[in-house]
Amino acid sequence: MSGPNSDFDPVEVAVLQPEAVDAAREAALAAIEAAGDPEELKAVRTAHAGDRSPLALANREIGALPPQARKEAGQRVGKARGAVEQALGRRAAVLEAEHEERMLAVETVDVTLPTDRHPAGARHPLTTGAELIADVFVAMGWEVAEGPVIEAEWLNFDALNLGPDHPARTMQDTFWTEPASDHLVLRTQTSPVQARTMLTRTPPIYVVSPGRVFRTDEYDATHSPVFHQVEGLAIDRGISMAHLKGTLDHFATAMFGEGITTRFRPSYFPFTEPSAEVDLVCFVCRGTGTDPERDGTVTCRTCKGEGWIEWGGCGVVNPRVLRACGVDDTEFTGFAFGMGIDRSLMFRHGIADMRDLFEGDVRFATTFGSEL
Amino acid sequence: MRVPVSWVREHADLPESATSEDLAARLTALGLKLEALERPAEAITGPLVVGRVLTMEPEPQKNGKTINWCTVDVGDANGTGEPQGIVCGAHNFAPGDLVVVILPGGVLPGNFAISARKTYGHVSAGMICSGAELGLSAESDGIVVLPADAGEPGQEAFGVLGLDDDVIELEINPDRAYALSVRGVARDAALAYDVDFRDPCDRDVPPADDAGWPVRIEDPSGCPVFAARLVSGLDPTATTPEFVARRLAQAGMRPISLPVDVTNYVMLETGRPIHGYDADKLTGTVGVRRANAGETLTTLDGTRRTLSTEDLVVVDDSGLIGLGGVMGGEDTEMSGTTTRVLVESAHWDPVSMFRTGRRHKITSEAGKRNERGVDPTICEAAADRVVELLVAYGGATAEPGVTVVGTPPPREPVTMAADLPARVSGIEIPARRTVQTLRDQGFVVEEQGPDVVATPPQWRPDVTDPFDLVEEVVRVVGYDAVPSVLPTPGAGRGLTRSQRLRRRVGRTLAGAGAVEVVSFPFVGDASLDALGLDADDDRRRTIRLANPLSAQEPAYTTTLLPGLLRAAARNLGRGATGVTLFETGSVVRGGSSPTPILGVESRPSELELKELLAGVPDQPLHLGLVVAGERERAGWWGAGTSPDGWAGWADAIALVRRLGDELGVPLTTRAAVLAPWHPGRCAEVLAGTGESAVVLGHAGELHPRVCDAHDLPRRSAAVEIDLDALLALAPERVVGPELSSFPMAKEDVALVVDVSVTAAEVEAALREGAGELLESVRLFDVYTGAQVPDGKKSLAFALRFRAPDRTLTEAETGAARDAAVALAAERCGAVQR
Numbered sequence A: 001m002s003g004p005n006s007d008f009d010p011v012e013v014a015v016l017q018p019e020a021v022d023a024a025r026e027a028a029l030a031a032i033e034a035a036g037d038p039e040e041l042k043a044v045r046t047a048h049a050g051d052r053s054p055l056a057l058a059n060r061e062i063g064a065l066p067p068q069a070r071k072e073a074g075q076r077v078g079k080a081r082g083a084v085e086q087a088l089g090r091r092a093a094v095l096e097a098e099h100e101e102r103m104l105a106v107e108t109v110d111v112t113l114p115t116d117r118h119p120a121g122a123r124h125p126l127t128t129g130a131e132l133i134a135d136v137f138v139a140m141g142w143e144v145a146e147g148p149v150i151e152a153e154w155l156n157f158d159a160l161n162l163g164p165d166h167p168a169r170t171m172q173d174t175f176w177t178e179p180a181s182d183h184l185v186l187r188t189q190t191s192p193v194q195a196r197t198m199l200t201r202t203p204p205i206y207v208v209s210p211g212r213v214f215r216t217d218e219y220d221a222t223h224s225p226v227f228h229q230v231e232g233l234a235i236d237r238g239i240s241m242a243h244l245k246g247t248l249d250h251f252a253t254a255m256f257g258e259g260i261t262t263r264f265r266p267s268y269f270p271f272t273e274p275s276a277e278v279d280l281v282c283f284v285c286r287g288t289g290t291d292p293e294r295d296g297t298v299t300c301r302t303c304k305g306e307g308w309i310e311w312g313g314c315g316v317v318n319p320r321v322l323r324a325c326g327v328d329d330t331e332f333t334g335f336a337f338g339m340g341i342d343r344s345l346m347f348r349h350g351i352a353d354m355r356d357l358f359e360g361d362v363r364f365a366t367t368f369g370s371e372l
Numbered sequence B: 001m002r003v004p005v006s007w008v009r010e011h012a013d014l015p016e017s018a019t020s021e022d023l024a025a026r027l028t029a030l031g032l033k034l035e036a037l038e039r040p041a042e043a044i045t046g047p048l049v050v051g052r053v054l055t056m057e058p059e060p061q062k063n064g065k066t067i068n069w070c071t072v073d074v075g076d077a078n079g080t081g082e083p084q085g086i087v088c089g090a091h092n093f094a095p096g097d098l099v100v101v102i103l104p105g106g107v108l109p110g111n112f113a114i115s116a117r118k119t120y121g122h123v124s125a126g127m128i129c130s131g132a133e134l135g136l137s138a139e140s141d142g143i144v145v146l147p148a149d150a151g152e153p154g155q156e157a158f159g160v161l162g163l164d165d166d167v168i169e170l171e172i173n174p175d176r177a178y179a180l181s182v183r184g185v186a187r188d189a190a191l192a193y194d195v196d197f198r199d200p201c202d203r204d205v206p207p208a209d210d211a212g213w214p215v216r217i218e219d220p221s222g223c224p225v226f227a228a229r230l231v232s233g234l235d236p237t238a239t240t241p242e243f244v245a246r247r248l249a250q251a252g253m254r255p256i257s258l259p260v261d262v263t264n265y266v267m268l269e270t271g272r273p274i275h276g277y278d279a280d281k282l283t284g285t286v287g288v289r290r291a292n293a294g295e296t297l298t299t300l301d302g303t304r305r306t307l308s309t310e311d312l313v314v315v316d317d318s319g320l321i322g323l324g325g326v327m328g329g330e331d332t333e334m335s336g337t338t339t340r341v342l343v344e345s346a347h348w349d350p351v352s353m354f355r356t357g358r359r360h361k362i363t364s365e366a367g368k369r370n371e372r373g374v375d376p377t378i379c380e381a382a383a384d385r386v387v388e389l390l391v392a393y394g395g396a397t398a399e400p401g402v403t404v405v406g407t408p409p410p411r412e413p414v415t416m417a418a419d420l421p422a423r424v425s426g427i428e429i430p431a432r433r434t435v436q437t438l439r440d441q442g443f444v445v446e447e448q449g450p451d452v453v454a455t456p457p458q459w460r461p462d463v464t465d466p467f468d469l470v471e472e473v474v475r476v477v478g479y480d481a482v483p484s485v486l487p488t489p490g491a492g493r494g495l496t497r498s499q500r501l502r503r504r505v506g507r508t509l510a511g512a513g514a515v516e517v518v519s520f521p522f523v524g525d526a527s528l529d530a531l532g533l534d535a536d537d538d539r540r541r542t543i544r545l546a547n548p549l550s551a552q553e554p555a556y557t558t559t560l561l562p563g564l565l566r567a568a569a570r571n572l573g574r575g576a577t578g579v580t581l582f583e584t585g586s587v588v589r590g591g592s593s594p595t596p597i598l599g600v601e602s603r604p605s606e607l608e609l610k611e612l613l614a615g616v617p618d619q620p621l622h623l624g625l626v627v628a629g630e631r632e633r634a635g636w637w638g639a640g641t642s643p644d645g646w647a648g649w650a651d652a653i654a655l656v657r658r659l660g661d662e663l664g665v666p667l668t669t670r671a672a673v674l675a676p677w678h679p680g681r682c683a684e685v686l687a688g689t690g691e692s693a694v695v696l697g698h699a700g701e702l703h704p705r706v707c708d709a710h711d712l713p714r715r716s717a718a719v720e721i722d723l724d725a726l727l728a729l730a731p732e733r734v735v736g737p738e739l740s741s742f743p744m745a746k747e748d749v750a751l752v753v754d755v756s757v758t759a760a761e762v763e764a765a766l767r768e769g770a771g772e773l774l775e776s777v778r779l780f781d782v783y784t785g786a787q788v789p790d791g792k793k794s795l796a797f798a799l800r801f802r803a804p805d806r807t808l809t810e811a812e813t814g815a816a817r818d819a820a821v822a823l824a825a826e827r828c829g830a831v832q833r
């Protein structure tokens, strides 16, 4: 064993004394805990863990120790510096979390503020309504046929068993174009589309034709000279009124909900024979005739207590029409139906005034959005 | 058709228990649709009794009115048998008259409760009723004075007034003209209850002879049967019997005079319109022929009419005396002094009736029946019924002689497969049921093997085809019996591409904040003037309507803008701060050409069909759009964008270009001048480039005068394009891109050009000059001001370069940029800043 080094500088070595190292560590830890924000912690790091910090300086003195003392002093300083670094890390994490929390708190906004910088657009319920109807039929394998609104008189009338002297021609008050010799009308029904379809395609045919039609009606809450119809035509072998009933029952249920079915009443349309008016179970009172919102004693306003709503016309396609349109009436039969889209939407959505459909007031269409 | 239930019961043995509601429902189920059921007794609570006026003292009042203080014998109805004291304001009666009295405790329509009350210094114990108070007539024409034989004082008055008789109003379709008569309605009512029917036309009619009024028919196709009877000695003062007057009123016809009322009554009863002439005003033989060109006739409505050679006329030796089957002539009209009446009961060709009615714009009860078809076999019976009533109630004498010229054309039998009703209806209907059902309705039916041969009764002129027979069978079997079976079409092709794309158009625009509107497609000069269109503008070449809704808008529209601009102004007027509206709809420009009227017996030939379809004018689907007022709203975030600033025209163009992008059709713009747009702010919207570019329409800011004319804020903007043309350009199949993942190199260049040079020109030059390494070019700034000379502007573009196979070097990028700038310099005189 050798004796103490006589050259040993007691001052310089003092920083490596356990007490001194402990003191420096404690001072550093205290300063770290005291740091209130990342800036302060940065200064604390420089002061207590930087190159000029007491522990760094102490570390540098280790080399000055006699070899046998270096290990112990090194461990002591190393542990102290490790503790300080750990404390710095912990404190930094805490302070960052606190800082983030404060920042986020400061950035709080009122999320109930209006956000309507870009006003919503909308499609018209007549458009989306026609699409809804088309989709019901397309899902059954039908197709959607269309045609012009200014139409040949022959296609709008004659081909549909409405000859020039047919009393029913006056049933549909028609807009005629000038000169009369052009024989053009604003179509009074979408049936000419059916005639076009029969003339240009071979059966089986299953088409619906939604579209705009015209009659010289008054313009009021329940009538419009311009309105919209959807008509359907099925031509196939063995088609009967039962298929018509089945199709309309399905259509009614798809449009108005479960349990809403149809009934037929004999009627007259030149295009069909036999013909029927089709009524719909009132979907407001579900056929009871009384207002469900009240105590059951008040008459349902939608159906006026009838329990049924007039929906449209239908029937078996008159063989005369098949012949005029080139369909072999010995092989094929067909059915046809027609409903007002406007009217259907009015009672599906409780629209009281038909004119709202045509005024272009954005408050109307935006209520319905872009799909029905 | 309004029918009193009592009249129906007279001819159909309906069960006593059958209610009016049930009757109406059963008729509806047979195709005679209930329009309204009137139950007059419903609104009145008795005691309502017959009273005889005993005394009547006029008492002038201070207010200038004179009231009558009456005593009325109401029998024992008041419980005392004493005369009832009643104050009455009317004067159209006298002591001794029978009147209708409601006693205290009764209630009149409108919940008007009657009590004894003090008035004009008397206690008035009840009320002498007017027709209006009883709900019998719309306007008050004094109190009801009953016929002298109407009843005894104190008798309950509901029956006397017919108030216990419900009236069913039926909507009669054109194929059921037979039901425009009590005869027809009662026949279906009997069918509905399976009870006996008594035909009012089933009567013993004296046979025709040569002693009647001479009649000559020159046009038997127009007038196949003409029956005539003469009565004389008619008492001109004879009044219409109460039951006739009441039933006419119930049916909605005004009583006029005995002979007129009787002919109307028989028309309602039988369906056969009848005309009565004042025989003293007739000269010689009555004839029927077509009118000669230019002949005139003054009809009994006082209108002088110039006739067509298609009109059927009735003549005598003096000339024209009537428009056959439609309206009689004024000269031979029955009057208050008529004592001899020639009763005409003739069958007329329905088509001729229809045309004459339309030609002369005459709608009448007679015309309505004649043009739809009346039973031609009942002419004699109906005439005989008129004679019977004139004799019975008018004191007339039936002159001997019965004229009947012509015979009803026989009905053609209709052959139908016996199972057709079952096949068509989907209901199991055995052949014997079919046969029985038809026989029940008056058809003469024979079974021939698998077929049923049915000869329709003469009152069913509409039944000509097997399918007509089907309806007659199925309506009786009951439409309710039709089962519900879904047909099974084959696989469908779904929506067409155009249909799918149109949905896309709507969703795109709605997604961009535009609201769809639907306008009426009518236009007039004023709307086109408001757009500032030139006199020779194609949009003035409209197709006009012969019978427009409004004289101001007499044509089908050539542009969607008038409706859109109106809708925009309406929204702003109702408080909206800004709207973006769009509409899709067809327009037609350039007039029309004739289309043929083809035959209907068989399919037209290909040539005919081609001619027909070619004659229908093109009606392209257009898209219109208008941006007015604030487009983005102002709010807590700051100001909104408003067309009052700079953005209106740009928003309009952006919307249509966005639509092009959605449809896979990049759209470009080019300056254009076209009304109604601002001449410096109007763009042609083009698809494609160079020679193959197609002009789809226009977009931009509206001319300030157009804004003013439509009450829209200045700088409102609009678009109108041919949507069909745009949809046609949408690619069927898009080839997927190959994406390079090599780095992109950016180069910004600022180019100074004359202000007249367009951004698109510079961009095109840059694009072409930069070559294939260019990935995109985008203008990001436009500058005019101190940094550039007058008359110049600086356009700043961001160029992006990328190669598919390598990282570009700075040298490559720089060379491409320089080439781009060089071409811009050459083409557009651009100088790099």
Ligand SMILES: [Zn+2]
Residues within 6 Å of the ligand: A282, A283, A284, A285, A286, A287, A288, A289, A290, A300, A301, A302, A303, A304, A305, A306, A307, A308
């Ligand atoms: Zn209801």
